[in-house]
Every structure is written in structure tokens, then in C-alpha cells.
Amino acid sequence: MNEIEQTGLATMRDCWITGGTSFELAPAAWKEFAAGASPDERERRLLAIAAQALEIALRPAAPKTLKRRPPLPELALPMLPERLRPFLRAALKQAADARGKSRVVTLVASRGFVLHPMDWMPAASDQTSPDVYAPWIDWQAGVDGEKHTSREQLTAENWDDFYPAARRTALADMRRTAPAVARQLIETKGSSEPAEVRLALIALMHFGLGVDDVPFLKSLSTDRSGKVRELAGRLLARLGQHGQPGDGGPEDPIAELAAFITEGKSGFIRRRTTYAPAKLKSPAQERRRAELFETCNLVDLAARFGVSESDFIGAWQFGADNNVDILVARMVAASGSDAAVTHMADTLVAEGGKPALFVLHLMPRLDSRRQRVLVRLILKDTQYLGALSLAEGVEAGWLDWADLTNGKTLPALRAAVAGNDDAVKRGVDQLLETLGFLATAAAAEKLIGDVVAAGMAPAAPSLGLLRLNASLAGP
Amino acid sequence: MGVCSSDERRGLEFDLKTIEALAPDQASLSSASKLTKQSNWPRLEKNEQLALIWGECQGSGSNPYRVVVDTGDHGYKCTCPSRKFPCKHTLALMWIAATAPASFTAAGSTPEWVNDWLGRRRKTAAQPAAPAPGAAGKSIGEAARDDENAAVEDPAAIERREAAQRKRAEDTRSSVSAALDELDQWISDQLRLGLAGFVDNSSDRCRRIAARLVDMKATALAGRIDEIPSRLMGLRSEERPDAAIRELGKLVLLAKAWRSTPDDAELRRLVSTSESREQVLANPDAIQVESIWEVLGEKIETRRDGLVSHSTWLLDLNSAAPQFALLLDYFPASAGRRSNAFTSGDRFDARLVFYPARQPLRALVVERKGDIPSGQWPDFGFDAADPLAAHVACQDTAPWLTDCPVMLPPGAILLDDRGEAWWQSTDDPHGIALPIADTVSPTLLGLDLAATAALWSGSRLHLLAAQSGFGRLDLS
Known part of the structure; x- marks a missing residue:
């Protein structure tokens, strides 16, 4: 289309928008096609020509501000094979929430694959997905520019060359192998970061936490962020370091919490001390006690009673009040020393039954051997199978078929599958999803066959994660 | 809720009495009878362990209907839109299973669509479904006889039917011709009154003329005009007048083309009605x-x-x-x-x-x-400077068409200041960019697209699929 035609088209267009005849405004070449017809027909012919001109000769004008995102980085692991993506999508669809999806992602990563970015992407704020996704988390965070997610050793000099998630991953690795170097980096560079980033960096100190970290953590007691001060206090408590001593008066939180706990004695020959939740008079008091458990440290509470952490845990009367037991377990998980955590886990697991379930709150701090012992115990017992879904931080893909046959789990599952109780069936769905995450590929395959034989539809959505697991058996 | 375990399941056999009992009425049985020819079924498969038979039936639609039947409890699913349950396709599949079980190929695994159905369904009875109320008065023998009788038709009756068809076609043609005259007048009115007003009131105005066109047997054209308002509203307000010119101008072209060759199959399809499947196959x-x-x-x-x-x-x-x-x-x-x-x-x-x-x-x-297993697309060797060259060629021969499929060369998706997405060629980063109709996944913004299949509507791209470094991307 030449310039005259473009100008003519523009004026005809303006004329038609307001209404009227455009014949006199049309380019000469177009008039030729329309001439000789009735006025209405002339307009229609010109309309047809204009329509084609707009369709073919003109294109939408691209704004000059079009912005291109940096290419999505490739990850260190290969993509899940195409043939397995339907299984993956089914498993992701079945996962009810972000936590469920995170388990699917973790299982796949444990078998050496990453997901297709159109199937799943970590959120920019994600801190739970496997480390391999750090480049995608940084990409999602939308940090523009030419930084690269270097695989070099992180140093103070190249600190700014790393995106936040890549930096976190590098620091976590470094804390496991060279904790002092990592601490020095956090100390040097962390102070100039905003509070939110500082908090995430200090949180990484829990990897390889040791007495060498005490001076630095103590120095954070003057940090301008309350959350950083609180986290540093918890980490110090894990190292057996007491927090700021209180005056013991009614304003002292430790004293206040201690007042909500009853100290007693048991045994006839060898009298021993016991601790149990005090009977409170109002829900407001219960709420206050819960708040105090959330903020106080185990080491300070134990010291208030003049005993060690392990002695306090050993003397706590688990089973007296379920809700308070959970609060105690959470306090131990947050601020207990490694010795206190393992002491509590070993004691309660040895005891078995319901108290063992409180150990689920300690999972992220337990080694994989202890984690597996607890999972096997719950499976063998079968009374609290539903609690398995609460387990956090457990490794994927290790549960053998023998672990499932060593107890009443399978008969219970079969009975539930064949039964008519919808609530029970929902529990089965949840358990199958959990087992889909924990099982080895071989165990997953056998379990599918078992529940299908018991009457479950072979393509039941609740078998989604098990199917994915079984399909990831290897080449 | 009863559940059949696999060892309780029955075999794959069906008997005709069961089919007769399941059929909602005699007409369904008669229709099913006509579909029992194996040529209607490009795929017939079974899995004895799961007590399932399934198949794809080429019905009157473009897509084959997918039918699956659980022979254990007579549960079934068909993708056809029929509101009779079971539909004729389901009955036909059961009928084939009853009379020609060897037609089914044994399949070790079930296809994804069968798995989907199995996953969604809730079994409600351990026993096979009971005969529907009103089962009396249905006869599978009669249905089969209907089919045989239908094959023999009186030559005089054929002559009468064909004459009636010719008459109807003649009537339709003159009615459509009158409809197009009305359409022409209506378009002229829109130009005279102003396209600004047309854009604002397109919903009412298009509805009125579309209703007239339906009355005058220009049904397909009416359907197209009815969709103009939603096509306009999908654009920014400043783009709508140009889009209105394009839409109305194409109608003018289509009307003119039809008048010059009213028997042209393509134009008849776009203006009045489409051919049947049988007519297309026989053409x-x-x-x-x-x-x-x-x-x-x-x-x-x-x-x-x-x-x-x-x-x-x-x-x-x-x-x-x-x-x-x-x-x-x-x-x-x-x-x-x-x-x-x-x-x-x-x-x-x-x-x-x-x-x-x-x-x-x-x-x-x-x-x-x-x-066929999935894989890469062939290398189409994009050599045209204009990524919409295929669209232009399409418009040269059929200027009344709206959506045209295109295969775009290597490119990427970019965002403008308003957050709207554009496709742009990799080789020409400052050249042509095409706006995308729908919101795109943010992940897509970081992917290099080796080739992109899309529909170009004249003003927007509707993405279908692409090939990228991350493999095939489903974008529809």
C-alpha cells in the first residue's frame, strides 16, 4: 500500500467512524473499482477494499518498550522424560496444596530429574524446593540484569554476582563443609542486607551449627531487627547458651511460663521430679501459655527449674495434655540442643504409642536414621497412620516393601479400600499420597498392585504419586 | 458402596438381552445397529484383566467419539453429546462385543482417556446395572431388521425424495439471496450511521440482523455475525473501528462471492449450511x-x-x-x-x-x-521475511476467512508496558511483533521458541503449541 492509499484509508476510516459517505475521500485507484455503482454499493466496495488493506498491508504497531525476560536457566539435572510427564501432571493435580506439590518435586529430584517449567515452577519466595531449582527461583524473583548464577565458590568479592537463591544454596553447602568460612561471609556481607535477607542468611547457620558460632550469634543481640535477634537467640539456645537473664519477677517470661507448669514428685522408693501442665482457669491463660512456649527457649526453662534440658524432657509427663505436649515438642524443635532433641526422640520412640507422634515435630532436626525409625514405628503400629502426613523434612523414596509388610499396615489399607466408609477412604487417599513420596519404586509398584487387588480403581487419582514413583524406577 | 475385586469380575462377554435391557428406547437400538459395522470403528480394544472394552467410533462429528464400557458392572462413558444413556455408540460397542468379540484387540495397558474415566468414576453397584424402566417394547431383533429394511428403497420413493431435495435447495438459494440483499443494506446502514455507534451497540445490532438471516436460511452467516461483538470486545477500544471495518468488509466480499457462485461448496458452507460427513466423503x-x-x-x-x-x-x-x-x-x-x-x-x-x-x-x-510417539516437529526451514506470509496467501484466495493457522519462525514472547504479551521474531528483534490474545504463562517469557503454531485473527495471535529448548509446549 502506497502513501496516498494509506492517507486515503485513514480519512475514509475517520469518515466511517462518524458516519457518512467516503467515496470522494478514496484513493483514485480504489475509486475505479467502486465507480459506476449505486452510492450504497460504492461504499460497500470501498469497505471491502479497506478491509483487505487493513488485513494484509497493515500490522499492529509494536510498542518500542517491549521487554524481554532473561532466558530461563537450564538446571543441573535432566528434565523428566516426556513419557513420564502425564504421570507427573496427575500427581501434581492430586496434590492438594503447595506442600503436596513440593513433595512431588522432591521425589522427582531424588530420582535425578527436574520438572518441565510449564508443569511446575517454584515461587519466587520458595525456600522448600530442592536446591537444584535455585536458578529458577532467582529467575522468578525477576532480578533483571546480566548477573549469572555462577557455580564458582561464593566469596565476599563475587557476593553480588550471585542471585539470592543461588547464594542461599551456596552458603548452605558451605556451612556443611566449611562452616567458619560461611559464617565469616554472612558476618561480612549480611550486615549490609535488608532485615528479610539477613534473617534468611542467619537461618542458614543451623547447618553445621557449633560453638564457634557463639560469638557471632551473640553479637546479633544488638541487631536492629527483632526477628533476627529472636532467631539468633534460638540458635544460641540450641548451643546451650542462655538468653538474657530475667529478673524472675512477674514480667519475666520464663518465670511466667514456669508458673504455668506444675512441678511434682512420683515414685515411692526413688522419688523423682515430674513436670506437667498446670490446670488453667481460662482460655486466655491457655493462649498466653501457648505464646510463651513459642517464644521461650528450652535451655532457659530447664534452668528455671534447675535441671538440664534432657532432665526436663525426661521428667515431662507426656500424655497429660495433648495440646501442651505439642507446644513442648515445638519448643524443643526450635530451641533444644541436638542432645535434647535426640534424647526426646529416642525416649518417646522407645515408649511407642501416641507419645511417639510428638517426635513428628522434631523431624526436620533428626538424622535420617531416626526419621526412618519413627516412620516405620507409625506404620507398624497402624493406629495413627494419618499422622504420617504431618512428617516434614523426611527423605523421599526409601521405604521398602518389607517396611509395609512388617506390621498391620497392608491389611488395614486393604480393609479400608474394600470398605464403604467415605471418611476412611479419604484417609486412605492421604496415606497413599504419603507412601507415594516415601516408598522406593519397587515398593510403590507392589503397593499399587495390592490396593488395586483390594478393589481400588487402577486409575484412581490417589494412586498418582505412587504411579509416578513406580515409573521413576530407572531406564 | 459395593466394589468388585478383579477376581470377582465377569468376563468380557455381553449378551444381546442385556443390551436390549440397557437401551433407553427402540430408536437407540436401531441407531446402534447401524453402527455395528466394523468400518465405523477404527479402534476396538479390550483389557480382560480390567474387564474393559473401548473403541473409537467415527460418528457424524469431525472427531471420533471415544467409548469405554466396563463389562463387569456395565458402567460406560462416551464422548458424544447425546442425552440418551447409554447412547447409540455405547450400545453399538456392547453389540459388537456380543456378536463379534474377536474384533477387539487385546491391549496390555489402557489409554490415558480410559484411565481418566476410571479415575473419575465412582462405582455404585457391585452387580451389573439393572434394566432401565420402560425396557419393555424394545427389541434388538427388530432393530437389526430395521437396518436391513432400510437398505431397500423403492426407486419411485428415491425419485420423490431427490425432487423434494432439489426443490428445497432452490428455495434455500432464493431465500439466502434475499438474506444477502438485506445484509448488504444493513452494512450500508452501519456505515451511514457511523461505526462508532456500531461498535458501541454491536451486540443488539448484530443480534437483530443475525435473527433475520436465520429466518432466511443464511444460518452459517448468522452465526458468524453473532460472534462479531465478542471479537470486537476482545480488542482495545482504539482498535475496534478498524476491526469493524475488517469484519464488515469481509461480509461484503463473502456475499459477493456467493452471488457469483452460489453452488460453490465452500461458500454455501460459510453462508447457509454445511455438507454432511457422507457428502464430503462422497465428493x-x-x-x-x-x-x-x-x-x-x-x-x-x-x-x-x-x-x-x-x-x-x-x-x-x-x-x-x-x-x-x-x-x-x-x-x-x-x-x-x-x-x-x-x-x-x-x-x-x-x-x-x-x-x-x-x-x-x-x-x-x-x-x-x-x-505415534511424540517428538520434534519437522524443520520447516522458515525463509519468508514475513511471519504472516501464510496468512497473506490465505487472504489472497479466500479473503472472507478470519482465523488462519500460521507456523511462526524462531521467536520469543515479550511484554509491553501494559503487561500485554507479544510474539517477536528472534532474527528481527526490532521488526514485526504480533500481539497475543490471551494471557500467557509467565514461564513462557523465559523460553526461546524454535517454532510456534498459532491462529492469526487479523489482530491477535491465539497460541496453540510451540517447540522450545524445553521440548513441546502446549499453549492452547
């Missing part, structure tokens, strides 16, 4: 292409006339240049959501017949042979 001018096809994606739209249009776009993987096919079906919105016959990314070996047209696109599956 010697209809091109048949046997190839490997990939399902690029689908578009399901509820139209103002109460119909749902279901478009499935296919790519010919054996063609050196990008060639597309469109399987198009309509069904009433009141029939509810219909299950998809294909999944995006499916590949299959099939023979397609194209509705005769200047740019053959709409097609029917004549014969579907087997599924």
Missing part, C-alpha cells in the same frame, strides 16, 4: 491426505446461538511446509461439557478428508490407524 473434489498428524491444540467457544464450537487443530508432520487441518464440531451448550477426543500433543497416523475449499482446512478423520 470426488474433496482432497484426502494420509499422514502423521499432531494435535496442536483446541479451542472451545460457547456461541451466542447456544452452540458450542469445538475446534481441534492438527499439524501434518509429513509435509515439508506447515500444513494444518481443523476438526470442527458443534454441539448444544445445554449438553454440558464434552470430553475431549484428543489430547494436545497426541500424534497419530490417519487419513483425513478435507472439505473442498480454496484453502482446505476443515477436515474429517476418515481412517485412524495408530498412535
Whole structure:
């Protein structure tokens, strides 16, 4: 289309928008096609020509501000094979929430694959997905520019060359192998970061936490962020370091919490001390006690009673009040020393039954051997199978078929599958999803066959994660 | 709720009495009888362990209907829009199982669509379904006889029927001609009154003329005009006058083309009614292409006339240049959501017949042979400077067409200041950019697209699928 035609088209267009005849405004070449017809027909012919001109000769004008995102980085692991993506999508669809999806992602990563970015992407704020996704988390965070997610050793000099998630991953690795170097980096560079980033960096100190970290953590007691001060206090408590001593008066939180706990004695020959939740008079008091458990440290509470952490845990009367037991377990998980955590886990697991379930709150701090012992115990017992879904931080893909046959789990599952109780069936769905995450590929395959034989539809959505697991058996 | 365990399941056998009892009425049985010819069923498979039979029946639609039956409890599912349960396709599948069980190929695993159904269904009875009320008065023998009788027709009756058809065609033609005269006048009125007003009131104005066109048997044209308002509203306000010019101008061209050749199959299809499947198959001018096809994606739209249009776009993987096919079906919105016959990314070996047209696109599956594993698209060797060259060529021969499938060269998706997405060629980062109709996944903004299949509507791209460094991307 030449310039005259473009100008003519523009004026005809303006004329038609307001209404009227455009014949006199049309380019000469177009008039030729329309001439000789009735006025209405002339307009229609010109309309047809204009329509084609707009369709073919003109294109939408691209704004000059079009912005291109940096290419999505490739990850260190290969993509899940195409043939397995339907299984993956089914498993992701079945996962009810972000936590469920995170388990699917973790299982796949444990078998050496990453997901297709159109199937799943970590959120920019994600801190739970496997480390391999750090480049995608940084990409999602939308940090523009030419930084690269270097695989070099992180140093103070190249600190700014790393995106936040890549930096976190590098620091976590470094804390496991060279904790002092990592601490020095956090100390040097962390102070100039905003509070939110500082908090995430200090949180990484829990990897390889040791007495060498005490001076630095103590120095954070003057940090301008309350959350950083609180986290540093918890980490110090894990190292057996007491927090700021209180005056013991009614304003002292430790004293206040201690007042909500009853100290007693048991045994006839060898009298021993016991601790149990005090009977409170109002829900407001219960709420206050819960708040105090959330903020106080185990080491300070134990010291208030003049005993060690392990002695306090050993003397706590688990089973007296379920809700308070959970609060105690959470306090131990947050601020207990490694010795206190393992002491509590070993004691309660040895005891078995319901108290063992409180150990689920300690999972992220337990080694994989202890984690597996607890999972096997719950499976063998079968009374609290539903609690398995609460387990956090457990490794994927290790549960053998023998672990499932060593107890009443399978008969219970079969009975539930064949039964008519919808609530029970929902529990089965949840358990199958959990087992889909924990099982080895071989165990997953056998379990599918078992529940299908018991009457479950072979393509039941609740078998989604098990199917994915079984399909990831290897080449 | 009763549950059958696999060892309790019955075999795959059906008896005709059961089918008779399950049929909702005699008409369904008669229709099913006609579908028992194996040529209607490109795929018949079974899995004895799961007590399942399934198949694909080539019905009147473009897409084959997918039917699965649980022979244990007589549960079933068909993708057809029928509101009779079980439908004729289901009954026909059972009938074949009863009379010709050897027609079913044993399959070790169940296809994804069967798995989907199995996953969603809730079994309600351990026993096979009981005969429906009103089962009396249905006879499978009579249905079979109906079929045989239908084959013999009196020559005089044929003559009378054909004469009536000719008369109806003549009446339709003169009615449509009058309809196009009214359409012309209506277009002139819109120009005289101003397109600004037309854009603002397009819904009412288009509805009125569309109703007139339906009365005058220009049904297809009416459906198209009914969709103009939603096409305009999908654009920014400053773009709508130009879009209105394009839409109305194309109607003028279509009307003129029809007047010059009213018997042209393509124009008749676009103005009044479409041929039946049988007519397309019998038409010697209809091109048949046997190839490997990939399902690029689908578009399901509820139209103002109460119909749902279901478009499935296919790519010919054996063609050196990008060639597309469109399987198009309509069904009433009141029939509810219909299950998809294909999944995006499916590949299959099939023979397609194209509705005769200047740019053959709409097609029917004549014969579907087997599924093919997925992979890369062929290298189409993009050498045209204009990524919309195919669209331009299409408009040269059929300027009344709106949506045109295109295969775009290597490119990427970018965002403008308003957050709207554009496709831009990698080789020409400062050149042509095409706006995208829908919101795109943010992940797509970080992917290099080696090739992108899309529909160009004249003003927007509707993405279907793409190939990237991360493999095939389903974008529809």
C-alpha cells in the first residue's frame, strides 16, 4: 500500500467512524473499482477494499518498550522424560496444596530429574524446593540484569554476582563443609542486607551449627531487627547458651511460663521430679501459655527449674495434655540442643504409642536414621497412620516393601479400600499420597498392585504419586 | 458402596438381552445397529484383566467419539453429546462385543482417556446395572431388521425424495439471496450511521440482523455475525473501528462471492449450511491426505446461538511446509461439557478428508490407524521475511476467512508496558511483533521458541503449541 492509499484509508476510516459517505475521500485507484455503482454499493466496495488493506498491508504497531525476560536457566539435572510427564501432571493435580506439590518435586529430584517449567515452577519466595531449582527461583524473583548464577565458590568479592537463591544454596553447602568460612561471609556481607535477607542468611547457620558460632550469634543481640535477634537467640539456645537473664519477677517470661507448669514428685522408693501442665482457669491463660512456649527457649526453662534440658524432657509427663505436649515438642524443635532433641526422640520412640507422634515435630532436626525409625514405628503400629502426613523434612523414596509388610499396615489399607466408609477412604487417599513420596519404586509398584487387588480403581487419582514413583524406577 | 475385586469380575462377554435391557428406547437400538459395522470403528480394544472394552467410533462429528464400557458392572462413558444413556455408540460397542468379540484387540495397558474415566468414576453397584424402566417394547431383533429394511428403497420413493431435495435447495438459494440483499443494506446502514455507534451497540445490532438471516436460511452467516461483538470486545477500544471495518468488509466480499457462485461448496458452507460427513466423503473434489498428524491444540467457544464450537487443530508432520487441518464440531451448550477426543500433543497416523475449499482446512478423520510417539516437529526451514506470509496467501484466495493457522519462525514472547504479551521474531528483534490474545504463562517469557503454531485473527495471535529448548509446549 502506497502513501496516498494509506492517507486515503485513514480519512475514509475517520469518515466511517462518524458516519457518512467516503467515496470522494478514496484513493483514485480504489475509486475505479467502486465507480459506476449505486452510492450504497460504492461504499460497500470501498469497505471491502479497506478491509483487505487493513488485513494484509497493515500490522499492529509494536510498542518500542517491549521487554524481554532473561532466558530461563537450564538446571543441573535432566528434565523428566516426556513419557513420564502425564504421570507427573496427575500427581501434581492430586496434590492438594503447595506442600503436596513440593513433595512431588522432591521425589522427582531424588530420582535425578527436574520438572518441565510449564508443569511446575517454584515461587519466587520458595525456600522448600530442592536446591537444584535455585536458578529458577532467582529467575522468578525477576532480578533483571546480566548477573549469572555462577557455580564458582561464593566469596565476599563475587557476593553480588550471585542471585539470592543461588547464594542461599551456596552458603548452605558451605556451612556443611566449611562452616567458619560461611559464617565469616554472612558476618561480612549480611550486615549490609535488608532485615528479610539477613534473617534468611542467619537461618542458614543451623547447618553445621557449633560453638564457634557463639560469638557471632551473640553479637546479633544488638541487631536492629527483632526477628533476627529472636532467631539468633534460638540458635544460641540450641548451643546451650542462655538468653538474657530475667529478673524472675512477674514480667519475666520464663518465670511466667514456669508458673504455668506444675512441678511434682512420683515414685515411692526413688522419688523423682515430674513436670506437667498446670490446670488453667481460662482460655486466655491457655493462649498466653501457648505464646510463651513459642517464644521461650528450652535451655532457659530447664534452668528455671534447675535441671538440664534432657532432665526436663525426661521428667515431662507426656500424655497429660495433648495440646501442651505439642507446644513442648515445638519448643524443643526450635530451641533444644541436638542432645535434647535426640534424647526426646529416642525416649518417646522407645515408649511407642501416641507419645511417639510428638517426635513428628522434631523431624526436620533428626538424622535420617531416626526419621526412618519413627516412620516405620507409625506404620507398624497402624493406629495413627494419618499422622504420617504431618512428617516434614523426611527423605523421599526409601521405604521398602518389607517396611509395609512388617506390621498391620497392608491389611488395614486393604480393609479400608474394600470398605464403604467415605471418611476412611479419604484417609486412605492421604496415606497413599504419603507412601507415594516415601516408598522406593519397587515398593510403590507392589503397593499399587495390592490396593488395586483390594478393589481400588487402577486409575484412581490417589494412586498418582505412587504411579509416578513406580515409573521413576530407572531406564 | 459395593466394589468388585478383579477376581470377582465377569468376563468380557455381553449378551444381546442385556443390551436390549440397557437401551433407553427402540430408536437407540436401531441407531446402534447401524453402527455395528466394523468400518465405523477404527479402534476396538479390550483389557480382560480390567474387564474393559473401548473403541473409537467415527460418528457424524469431525472427531471420533471415544467409548469405554466396563463389562463387569456395565458402567460406560462416551464422548458424544447425546442425552440418551447409554447412547447409540455405547450400545453399538456392547453389540459388537456380543456378536463379534474377536474384533477387539487385546491391549496390555489402557489409554490415558480410559484411565481418566476410571479415575473419575465412582462405582455404585457391585452387580451389573439393572434394566432401565420402560425396557419393555424394545427389541434388538427388530432393530437389526430395521437396518436391513432400510437398505431397500423403492426407486419411485428415491425419485420423490431427490425432487423434494432439489426443490428445497432452490428455495434455500432464493431465500439466502434475499438474506444477502438485506445484509448488504444493513452494512450500508452501519456505515451511514457511523461505526462508532456500531461498535458501541454491536451486540443488539448484530443480534437483530443475525435473527433475520436465520429466518432466511443464511444460518452459517448468522452465526458468524453473532460472534462479531465478542471479537470486537476482545480488542482495545482504539482498535475496534478498524476491526469493524475488517469484519464488515469481509461480509461484503463473502456475499459477493456467493452471488457469483452460489453452488460453490465452500461458500454455501460459510453462508447457509454445511455438507454432511457422507457428502464430503462422497465428493470426488474433496482432497484426502494420509499422514502423521499432531494435535496442536483446541479451542472451545460457547456461541451466542447456544452452540458450542469445538475446534481441534492438527499439524501434518509429513509435509515439508506447515500444513494444518481443523476438526470442527458443534454441539448444544445445554449438553454440558464434552470430553475431549484428543489430547494436545497426541500424534497419530490417519487419513483425513478435507472439505473442498480454496484453502482446505476443515477436515474429517476418515481412517485412524495408530498412535505415534511424540517428538520434534519437522524443520520447516522458515525463509519468508514475513511471519504472516501464510496468512497473506490465505487472504489472497479466500479473503472472507478470519482465523488462519500460521507456523511462526524462531521467536520469543515479550511484554509491553501494559503487561500485554507479544510474539517477536528472534532474527528481527526490532521488526514485526504480533500481539497475543490471551494471557500467557509467565514461564513462557523465559523460553526461546524454535517454532510456534498459532491462529492469526487479523489482530491477535491465539497460541496453540510451540517447540522450545524445553521440548513441546502446549499453549492452547
